[in-house]
Amino acid sequence: MAATQDLSIFVRHGEGGVAGMELAVDGIHCAGCMHKIERGLARQSGVLSARVNLALKRVTVEWTEGALRPEAVIAGLQSLGFKAYPFLPAEARDADAQEDKRLLRCLGVAGFASMNIMLLSVSVWSGNGGEISPVTRDFFHWLSALIALPTAAYAGRPFFESAIRALRAGGVNMDVPITLGIVLTLGMSVVETWNHAENAYFDGVAMLLFFLLIGRYLDQLMRRRTRDLAGNLAALKAETATRLGTDGATVVVPIAAIAPGDLVLVRPGERVSVDGIVEGGSSEIDQSLVTGETAPVAISAKGRVHAGTLNLSGTLTVRVEAAGSGTLLDEIDRLMAQAVESRSRYVKLSDRAARLYAPLVHATALATFLGWVAFGLAWQQALIIAITVLIITCPCALGLAIPAVQVVAASALFKHKVMLKQGDALERLAEIDTVVFDKTGTLTLPEPSLANRKAIDPAILEAAGTLAAASRHPLARPLALAAGEPRPPEGVQEHHGLGLSAIVDGTEMRLGSVAFCGAEREAWAVSAACPTASLIAWRRGERCAVFAVDQELRPDARASMQELRALGLDIVILSGDRESAVAPLACELGIAAFKAGQRPDEKLAELDRLASAGRKVLMVGDGLNDAPALAKAYVSISPISATHLAQASADIVFLGDELAPVAASIRIARKARALMVENLWFAVLYNAVAVPIAIAGFATPLVAAIAMSGSSIIVTLNALRASRPVAAPSEQAP
Amino acid sequence: MNILILLMPLAFGLGLTGLVAFFWCMRTGQFSDMDGPGWRILEDDDVGKEGG
Numbered sequence: 001m002a003a004t005q006d007l008s009i010f011v012r013h014g015e016g017g018v019a020g021m022e023l024a025v026d027g028i029h030c031a032g033c034m035h036k037i038e039r040g041l042a043r044q045s046g047v048l049s050a051r052v053n054l055a056l057k058r059v060t061v062e063w064t065e066g067a068l069r070p071e072a073v074i075a076g077l078q079s080l081g082f083k084a085y086p087f088l089p090a091e092a093r094d095a096d097a098q099e100d101k102r103l104l105r106c107l108g109v110a111g112f113a114s115m116n117i118m119l120l121s122v123s124v125w126s127g128n129g130g131e132i133s134p135v136t137r138d139f140f141h142w143l144s145a146l147i148a149l150p151t152a153a154y155a156g157r158p159f160f161e162s163a164i165r166a167l168r169a170g171g172v173n174m175d176v177p178i179t180l181g182i183v184l185t186l187g188m189s190v191v192e193t194w195n196h197a198e199n200a201y202f203d204g205v206a207m208l209l210f211f212l213l214i215g216r217y218l219d220q221l222m223r224r225r226t227r228d229l230a231g232n233l234a235a236l237k238a239e240t241a242t243r244l245g246t247d248g249a250t251v252v253v254p255i256a257a258i259a260p261g262d263l264v265l266v267r268p269g270e271r272v273s274v275d276g277i278v279e280g281g282s283s284e285i286d287q288s289l290v291t292g293e294t295a296p297v298a299i300s301a302k303g304r305v306h307a308g309t310l311n312l313s314g315t316l317t318v319r320v321e322a323a324g325s326g327t328l329l330d331e332i333d334r335l336m337a338q339a340v341e342s343r344s345r346y347v348k349l350s351d352r353a354a355r356l357y358a359p360l361v362h363a364t365a366l367a368t369f370l371g372w373v374a375f376g377l378a379w380q381q382a383l384i385i386a387i388t389v390l391i392i393t394c395p396c397a398l399g400l401a402i403p404a405v406q407v408v409a410a411s412a413l414f415k416h417k418v419m420l421k422q423g424d425a426l427e428r429l430a431e432i433d434t435v436v437f438d439k440t441g442t443l444t445l446p447e448p449s450l451a452n453r454k455a456i457d458p459a460i461l462e463a464a465g466t467l468a469a470a471s472r473h474p475l476a477r478p479l480a481l482a483a484g485e486p487r488p489p490e491g492v493q494e495h496h497g498l499g500l501s502a503i504v505d506g507t508e509m510r511l512g513s514v515a516f517c518g519a520e521r522e523a524w525a526v527s528a529a530c531p532t533a534s535l536i537a538w539r540r541g542e543r544c545a546v547f548a549v550d551q552e553l554r555p556d557a558r559a560s561m562q563e564l565r566a567l568g569l570d571i572v573i574l575s576g577d578r579e580s581a582v583a584p585l586a587c588e589l590g591i592a593a594f595k596a597g598q599r600p601d602e603k604l605a606e607l608d609r610l611a612s613a614g615r616k617v618l619m620v621g622d623g624l625n626d627a628p629a630l631a632k633a634y635v636s637i638s639p640i641s642a643t644h645l646a647q648a649s650a651d652i653v654f655l656g657d658e659l660a661p662v663a664a665s666i667r668i669a670r671k672a673r674a675l676m677v678e679n680l681w682f683a684v685l686y687n688a689v690a691v692p693i694a695i696a697g698f699a700t701p702l703v704a705a706i707a708m709s710g711s712s713i714i715v716t717l718n719a720l721r722a723s724r725p726v727a728a729p730s731e732q733a734p
Numbered sequence: 735m736n737i738l739i740l741l742m743p744l745a746f747g748l749g750l751t752g753l754v755a756f757f758w759c760m761r762t763g764q765f766s767d768m769d770g771p772g773w774r775i776l777e778d779d780d781v782g783k784e785g786g
Contacts, residue, residue: 031770031773031774031776034770034773034774035773035777039779052770053766053767053770054767054769054770054773055766055767055768055769055770056766056767101760104760104765105757105760108753108756108757108760109753112749112750112752112753112756115749116745116746116749119745133735136735136738139738143742143746147746
């Protein structure tokens with residue numbers, strides 16, 4: 001039965017009677033797909049324009065108001081062969097997008113200014129070496145001033161604002177010496193020009209702004225790329241709920257359109273997508289995504305359900321409610337608030353460098369000034385030399401050192417299917433010595449699968465699979481998948497709470513609980529082999545079989561554990577599931593340290609204990625019960641199948657079914673951190689060479705220009721090394 | 735050297751034109767997709783019309 005869909009919440013209503021919608025499209029590979037979509041959609045009547053963004057794999061469709069329903073657009077894309085998922089019209093994304101644009105505008109202005117001023121400066125430098133009339137030189141200097149002053153006022157704003165914020169808070173960050181340097185140098189250059197001097201440092205200021213803005217923009221770019229990818233994935237995972245109207249009609253709506261007080265229908269096999277109270281029906285629910293507990297829990301009227309739990313056997317009608325106090329969700333909220341507050345304020349490498357850097361630079365400049373005055377030089381000359389020292393030490397390379405490595409490392413991580421949400425997560429990841437894993441959904445695959453497949457005769461599997469394909473029960477789904485999704489037979493009868501039956505070729509075939517199929521003997525053998533599995537039985541005449549459905553370990557779990565141990569890390573399992581489910585798995589993976597039956601606050605307590613023992617912990621988890629621990633840990637990773645809250649609390653998210661991304665991220669993070677430190681040392685080295693030259697009074701604008709651009713280029717080239725593949729310890733040559 | 739009085743404003747004028755073009759591109763969102771427009775040029779949906 002096709003339920004009606006209502007996607008009107010996604011439609012953006014523009015002026016001129018134009019309605020529009022943005023969708024993430026699955027299956028765009030190349031330009032050919034782009035042509036197909038644009039042409040195909042344009043042919044639909046009512047559609048005004050369809051434009052594909054090939055880089056982001058999205059399409060923006062516009063149509064005359066009222067001519068089309070949004071569902072028709074999605075159906076149109078489906079008929080072209082693409083699955084499309086709409087986005088909510090972007091309000092939250094706007095603030096970040098505005099910041100991106102502002103930074104890019106500042107970068108553009110700084111670029112224009114530095115190139116044009118350099119045009120003039122090179123003329124002056126070569127003229128200074130030969131013959132240049134003072135009138136021409138002054139003319140060029142004044143032109144440079146004309147360009148440099150407005151540029152600094154416009155493009156320097158991000159730095160000025162940041163410096164003022166830091167000073168107001170009573171501290172110093174990297175932007176304070178930058179601001180000081182810019183302001184003093186501009187002032188000094190104008191005074192020098194007024195006095196018809198040979199050297200003016202306008203090009204130095206413009207170039208400094210240009211390189212520093214590149215560093216800022218790279219930082220922003222990395223975060224934007226992650227945001228865009230995350231936005232697409234969020235749309236692809238978009239959850240819907242079936243709203244029950246007062247007239248009994250059902251409409252499928254997106255979660256965003258559900259309000260408290262609505263009545264929602266949850267069929268067997270569906271995931272509950274709202275928090276609420278059950279009004280009708282009774283069923284069993286699987287709470288593993290919320291508490292980690294894999295044993296089903298019975299629920300009936302007046303019981304509370306959480307978003308993320310799986311409805312197993314019966315249809316439920318749920319009245320949507322915001323979480324009340326005393327509920328699991330409320331407790332998790334409380335723990336989250338605590339965790340975020342008490343999380344140790346990690347000082348980023350760049351801030352640590354700034355703390356040393358700023359006072360040192362200011363002290364050096366001051367000492368230079370006083371030194372030269374004591375030496376007998378006129379105070380104006382001494383001031384000029386001191387300001388030159390300030391501008392030469394200005395952190396071009398320092399501003400690029402870390403963002404450049406972060407951007408390259410983030411790209412390398414994307415290739416390994418890892419999304420970095422926080423830039424400084426890379427530095428923290430490099431420092432860890434312990435990894436804490438959750439079990440359900442993290443070490444095991446999020447969806448259950450057939451555990452004893454090898455022991456089953458393929459003919460039986462196929463026969464059972466046909467009947468399983470007719471059921472939505474979560475135990476039947478893996479069976480149908482394993483059999484290759486065959487077509488169900490005609491005339492399947494459902495026996496509530498027991499199973500399915502159908503007459504095939506004259507004999508009755510049954511699929512369901514062990515008792516329904518009379519398969520106790522076989523069941524006993526299978527449950528001895530797979531103690532933690534749920535059993536589903538099949539009978540056809542005399543032949544019967546029992547299938548074990550269990551959450552299997554991720555395909556490379558064992559290999560990943562070995563890799564992590566080879567990297568020198570300790571591994572611990574903290575699970576919300578019962579001991580009998582966790583122990584065999586820990587044994588199989590060779591992990592001695594594990595704790596079962598952990599509530600969210602117990603997981604936090606364990607993390608505290610490890611932290612106070614001086615360990616730096618990486619937390620890997622996916623459930624709602626892991627969210628506080630993910631927020632509290634030194635650094636955290638979650639798989640893409642995790643609940644929204646877990647993904648929001650984690651620093652890093654990885655895609656796919658394998659655990660290999662965890663070890664790969666740690667290797668890349670270590671390399672990236674090494675490169676960041678190298679870059680910082682290089683910046684120090686450059687200063688160590690340049691500062692004495694400046695103090696001695698030999699630094700002309702030419703020297704400053706060469707030093708700044710040279711150091712920035714070297715730092716950037718060094719950062720590119722982060723993208724070279726890092727071999728796993730097992731692959732490295734002995 | 736009086737020619738400079740003509741040349742310098744000319745040079746900056748050209749530079750400013752470039753900067754303004756950059757801002758205009760940003761405003762019309764041309765930097766959001768760097769791959770698509772390159773391929774869109776290769777579409778030959780206008781060939782049929784010419785031939786007919």
